[in-house]
Amino acid sequence: MSERDAFLCYGVLLAAGQGRRFDPSGVQHKLLQTLPTGQSVLAASASKLFQEFPKSLVVVASEAASIQQNLSELGLPFCVCEDAQEGMATSLVTVLCQVPPDADAVVIALADMPFLDLDTLREIRKHLEAGADIVVPSYQGQRGNPVGFAIKYLPQLLSLQGDRGARQLLQTLPVTEIAVFDPGILRDIDVPADLIDP
Template identity: 30%
Template sequence: MSDGPVVIVLAAGLGRRFRASGGEGSKLQADLHGKPVLDHVLATVKRSGLKHHVVRSADGDGMADSIAAGVRAAASASGWLILPGDLPLIGEMSLHRVARALADQPVVVPTFEGNRGHPVGFTRECFEALAVLRGEAGAASVVQCYREQGRALLLPLDDPGILTDVDTLDDLQCVRDLLDASR
C-alpha cells in the first residue's frame, strides 16, 4: 500500500460551459500566461511532491465517472485528493494541508471564507463508494454520507485558489487578471 494519498487530477471533462461562453477547444488547454491551464495545476501538484494520477478519459462523461476511474487507477493508495484540472491558482500548501488532515478524518473538504473548494480528500475507507460513482454529481453523495455521520472535516484554508476555477472565458480572464496583479 502507498505511504500517502494520491492527487487525482481530473482532466477528462468536456468543457461544455467553456465552449458555450465562446471558448475554443478545451478549457484545460486554454492559454494562461504562456502555458495551458492544466499545466499550471500539474506544476503545483509536482511541486507538492505528492504522488498523482491524471484522468484524461473515463467511462462516461461526468465528474463522478472521472473520480471513479482515478480512484480505481490508484487503488493501492492510502487515500485520494480529488482535484479538478481547472484550478490553476491552487497552492501546494493546500494540497499538503488536506493530505495531513486525512490522518484525523476519512473525508476532508477545504473551505475558503466559508465556501467549499478542492481538493476534497478521502481515505482508503471510502474506496468502495468512490470506485462506483457515476454521473455529474462528483463525490457529493460520499461527502454528504460522511458529514451526516460527523466524520467529514470542513478545513478552513487561506487559499482562494481552491475555489478559482476556469469554466468560462470570463473565468479565464479573471484568473489572468489575478496572476497579473500578483506579479
C-alpha cells in the same frame, strides 16, 4: 523509516470534462488555454498536484487527443475514460481503479482549478496523515476543492454515478473541514474571463 512506513497519498486529477461552457463549439479546450503565467490551465493544475503528491494520475476523455498529447509532452501519467460523457463520476471511478492497494489516501482535484495554492494541498495531506477520514478545504465559510479521502472510503467512491462526483458523499459522511486563506479552492475555469487572475 522504511518507504512503506511513509504515508502514501495519491492524487487524482479529473481532466475528462468537455468544457462546453468555455467554448460551445468545442474548438478551444479550456484546459489548453494559456494563463497569465504562461502555463496552460492543465499544466498549472497538474504541476501543483504532482509537486505535493508525486504518485498522481490524470484521467482524460478518450476523444480528447489534444489533452492526451499535452500530458505526454509534460511527462505526466494519465489514463483514458471511454465513457466520460456519462458524467464526472464515471471518469472518477476510472482513475480510482488505477490507485494501488497500498494507498493510504487519495486527493481528488479538478484540472480546471489552476489558482489553487500549494499550501492548501499540504494542509489536506497533513490532516489526512493525522488521521482525518475526509478533508475538505473552506474559504470564508464556503467549501471547495480538492477533497481528500482516506482509502477506507474507496468502495463508496467506486460506487458513485452521475455528474456530481464525490460531492454526494460529503453530505452523508463525517467531514473534517479546514479553513484556508485560498480563494483558489473556489475558482474554476468556466468562461474565457476566468483565465485572468484578479
